[in-house]
Amino acid sequence: MDKTIHMKPIFNSLGSNYDFNFVKLALKQISFGGGISVDVNRNNDASIDSLQQYLDKAYQGKSFLFYKGRDAIEFSLRILLGEGNVGEDNDSSVKYKVLTQAFSCFAVEEGIKRAGMIPVYVDVREDSTNMSVQTLIQALESNKDAKAVLVQHSLGIPADIIEIRKWCNKHNLLLIEDLAQAIGGFDKADQPLGTNSDVVIFSFSRDKIIDAVSGGAVVFKNLSNEQREKIEIILTNDLEKITKKIIFKDMIYPFITYFGRKTHDVLIGKIILKLSRIFGLITSPAISRTSKLSMMSPAYAELVLRSFIKLEKQLIHRRKIASFYLDKISNQNIKVVNTKNDVETGSNLRFSIRTTKVDKLIDLMKDHKIYLSDRWYRSAVDCGKQACHTEYKSGLAVNAEKLANEIFNLPTHRNISLKKASRIIDVLNKF
Ligand SMILES: Cc1ncc(COP(=O)(O)O)c(C=O)c1O
Incomplete structure (x- = not known):
């Protein structure tokens, strides 16, 4: 039997920071006029x-x-x-x-x-x-x-x-x-x-x-x-207001990604996410929906404030997961980027490792339902999957280019339990 069948998928991004109460708060901004x-x-x-x-x-x-x-x-x-x-x-x-x-x-x-x-x-x-x-x-x-x-x-x-x-x-x-x-x-x-x-x-x-x-x-x-x-x-x-359409698309994003991730295993999730991309509800975060200086709507301020209230708890969790990775990675082919001091003093948004075989590692993880292809950063100046006109010229920053070719980020967000972190480590140490 396929061993991964009962395993929950793991993501790096795709709304992984949100819990159900956050989803509700975002939706509330639409229905009760907090933003719309x-x-x-x-x-x-x-x-x-x-x-x-x-x-x-x-x-x-x-x-x-x-x-x-x-x-x-x-x-x-x-x-x-x-x-x-x-x-x-x-x-x-x-x-x-x-x-x-x-x-x-x-x-x-x-x-x-x-x-x-x-x-x-x-x-x-x-x-x-x-x-x-x-x-x-x-x-x-x-x-x-x-x-x-x-x-x-x-x-x-x-x-x-x-x-x-x-x-x-x-x-x-x-x-x-x-x-x-x-x-x-x-x-x-x-x-x-x-x-x-x-x-x-x-x-x-x-x-x-x-x-x-x-x-x-x-x-x-x-x-x-x-x-x-x-x-x-x-x-x-010079300050523009954002449109109601933009607020709507943003406030529905936590709902879409929350249920997309939860139902990813039973195909519905994949369909939800695919359709959302087609209808522009999910777009690359590298590209802004606006091109001019725009003010914050109260809808976002509500969500920011809630997240600040939970910041300390979040940081403790991220540090715990990052320390776990630091302790457990034993594969000699993997170079760990974060030092002990980085883990102790940083925010640990992601935990980074380096390998010269990034694509192979992405594929192997995928076989175990671990979806970590959203790497920061895939090039010296990353535009997501979009084309953008950067002033960066190839060869300008050799260390950054090499790092971008090799970096692979492990997730530390609220949905990563120690059990899920162990699953990632198991795959990594056998790579
Ligand atoms: C370091 C840093 N600064 C600023 C930004 C800009 O973010 P925003 O999408 O809110 O414009 C990003 C986005 O990825 C970032 O990584």
Whole structure:
């Protein structure tokens, strides 16, 4: 008899962060008007205010909420580095450069470019998922006019942010910390990630630590009067509301994926997921449903707040599963990326290993009903399955390219019990 017949499927993404109460809360936003029928004016909903207050307090600054993380990146760069792409000496043909990490998602580049700036790709350190002072030095060498550094703590592994902060100070560079994957992690001085930067970015989109299907935020630590005025102008003139159709599609996503996963075994799930893709209810998270700076609707703020309440519990669970993987992997052909310290101090969004036979491993896992083909990242700048025009040129960041060819992520989300983690380890250690 087929041994896998009674085994539950395991996924890396596809709404794996949601429980049934979350599904209900998302649906409630549709039926009771939390998002769909409400005027999405940012000031008229308690959940928007509560979320802003929460972020202001937790990250010691002034927050603004958006539909996507990439909106928050665009907004922060426009406010802090200038409006209208004006470079040195008011020459509008000069665009500012932002040093950002290769081994990343296209969404980051989209935010930088939407702000009228140029992403300059910095390699990751060898054997790391993050940039370092060393790789930054190399990037600055040929881009001396760069104005900012955007650090992402990839997959929840903390970058060496204290050293990077010192280096940015020395070179007069603005430091932006993107916590999309790293909320809840700590730096080497045991301070929460987000402490060392001038501005903190959040994405609350699918499969992130705080997963509200979509959402973004920025927290500014310091704002001059001039910057405050700029904020008012942009928020008044440039901020779009998202359509009811978008809110509907997002709020139904937890329901579709929850039941799609639950019934995956009996074909119905596969059909639900397939049809949802055909009808555009499930799309690649790398591609935004909007292309302009858009405000957060209260519907998302409700979901973000709920997820923040459960953050501590989530982090403990992820750490437990990551420690288990770290202890149990014994296959000499597998290289473990996360160190013990990464597991102890990071958010453990995923647990990463490297193999030169990624495709074979994906297939083998699939034979055991373990679906982990959604790797972060499949290329130095990953666009999901979509084609997108990245500024990244092949050969720019050799460590990032090699890492993208070899990386394989093990899931740590709430649906991974120790039993399921053991199933993954069993397959892995025999690979
Ligand atoms: C590090 C990081 N920052 C920002 C984003 C942008 O997210 P969003 O889809 O909310 O624009 C992503 C998305 O994958 C990300 O991984």
